Amino acid sequence: MNQTYRHSKIVELIEERDFVSIDELVAHFNVTPQTIRRDLNALAKTNCITRHHGGACLGSSTKNITYSERKATNEEAKNNIAKQLVQFIPNDSSLFINIGTTTEAVARALLHHKNLKVVTNNIHVASILSENESCSIIVAGGEVRNNDGGIIGESTIDFISQFQMDFGIIGISGIDEDGSLLDYDYREVRVAKSIIRNSRQVLLAADHTKFGRNAMIRLGNINEAHHLFTDFEPSENIRNLLKANNVQLYIS
Amino acid sequence: MNQTYRHSKIVELIEERDFVSIDELVAHFNVTPQTIRRDLNALAKTNCITRHHGGACLGSSTKNITYSERKATNEEAKNNIAKQLVQFIPNDSSLFINIGTTTEAVARALLHHKNLKVVTNNIHVASILSENESCSIIVAGGEVRNNDGGIIGESTIDFISQFQMDFGIIGISGIDEDGSLLDYDYREVRVAKSIIRNSRQVLLAADHTKFGRNAMIRLGNINEAHHLFTDFEPSENIRNLLKANNVQLYIS
DNA sequence: TTAATCACGAACATAAACGAACAAATAATA
């Protein structure tokens, strides 16, 4: 149990669970805290981890900052939703991932899955997941929408329709009280519809700010989904709708 | 039980379990620690293992350096090259940007240009530039290459050929002494050729490590470019070639 | 805010690992 071994193991552990405390590492490797501190400091210098009081977490090397600032809204909630969602995705499966900051959190959470086949029209998702070596990513071509990195349009729909995937992961902009799924852009809606049509299981991701929000374009109804991942207990109306349509609800 | 046998056996063992301690090897081969040290040091020099206190583990030297590592090499030089290059790009112009870490630096440097039209087959470039609100980005579709986020293949060439742009920005993998532009992947080369064909002006970006590097596939000749941006004075051969073919040279 | 607690880094001690130099053993060659 020497230094090098410990170092690589520490990086692994951090990648696995985002943060490790010194105490955990002390117990894990059976060395003194001082040694762990030395390890962490060395790793923080060369590697991509960041040192904190009491431990260390993943470094900020991969982030693009300006975008992430905007993304900061509800980031923690999104990460939690994403973490729970990806537990449903087995290795070796195929999935669509559409536009939205929540789906980008999903992409990050999928970095340690193996042998996924991912079709997406979100360049940020593609960019994030391209670091997963075992993952094959197919991205739709066309004009990139500036505000969220989405690729939409007629050709995207044709592109999506070529595939039939195990899972469709859709981040939704708004959910009405009657269970309508809503969005702001009709072209994006058409893409999402196409994804729903070509997925064996539909997984919706929506943090609580999306409920009751008045987006304009109707994408479909919540009963078309199989699973809904969110961070707060939805209203009774919605809960009843979910139950009636046999949509599984996961609150993180 | 001679040296050569031991050497190959050691490499095997390391490949098997990522790390071996000197103690293990001593016990395994029944020789003194000093002998093992000599073995490991010799292997570390020529072969693909890295020496550490107490043992050795798999080395990263033979592996294709990973994307994130490659991105880190020469980052400052690349940024300088990029800064100088983008001074040539006026607002409201149209450009191709191809694969490569240098071109990603260019994308970052273009964040404050206005009203660009960019066609690229590099999702990282697309992801970076999507933060420039005034910029319209068109990305080629297809399978994303994991190691560098590039999209290559027949459909990419067709896609590129649709456009005729003001500038083609090409990060090149190697430049031979005779002025040959070289790359490692023939599919990427075909994309780059297509970009050259469809650009009014060709801008090459290559830091000094690229000169004299032996990539395999010939992309074209340096005389097909109009501008070359680099960070060190190139050899006399190259300089003469540039002068003879009226290629502007910019050293940052 | 203040006090208690904990984490931190610096300094030192110790044991293990290290390389250099040389001796012994083995293999190769004349």
Next chain:
DNA sequence: TATTATTTGTTCGTTTATGTTCGTGATTAA
């Protein structure tokens, strides 16, 4: 066989990794 070259073992002074102690600075609860 004798001689040389290569490999391995041995010794020893030096470097490195880890543990220990302690004064300082950060965090948290009162």
